[in-house]
Amino acid sequence: MKTEKKSVSNKKLIPLWVIERALEGDIQAINKILKHYEGYIAKLSVRKMYDEYGCVHYCVDETLRRRLETKLIKTIIGFKIVR
Template sequence: MKTTDKNEKSRNVLPFAVVQKATEGDIVSINKVLKHYEGYISCLSVRKMYDKYGNEYYCVDESLRSRLEAKLIKTTLGFKLVR
């Protein structure tokens, strides 16, 4: 049985080169950043909805998800790297 280090799971970070290229406007790198944060954005976009009978259900608000993705892209492009 293979045991995993607790810190091994927390090291799921984007490589520096991807972040650097994304801040420079590389489309492939920006897509990698979006893919990395896709699950988090989806979780933030879940909203409680009610149907006409009063039953509640949860769904992803697509307009909110799109706005969060646009904000992430804008922030990534405006990010300044300091070495």
């Protein structure tokens, strides 16, 4: 069985200049970072819900999604780049 190595080159990375501008408080840069992590945040926010008939439905918990986005923004603003 052949296994594929996980590599960073398969994933698109956020450019350093976007991160630096986000650290300065640039709203557009912060929005680019939020957009980059949008799918991951949505995946983390999926919850199992039951309707009135007991059927299972999976949906995005909007409250949790907003909390994760807020936590990411707070982390971005408090981040320090060491060179």
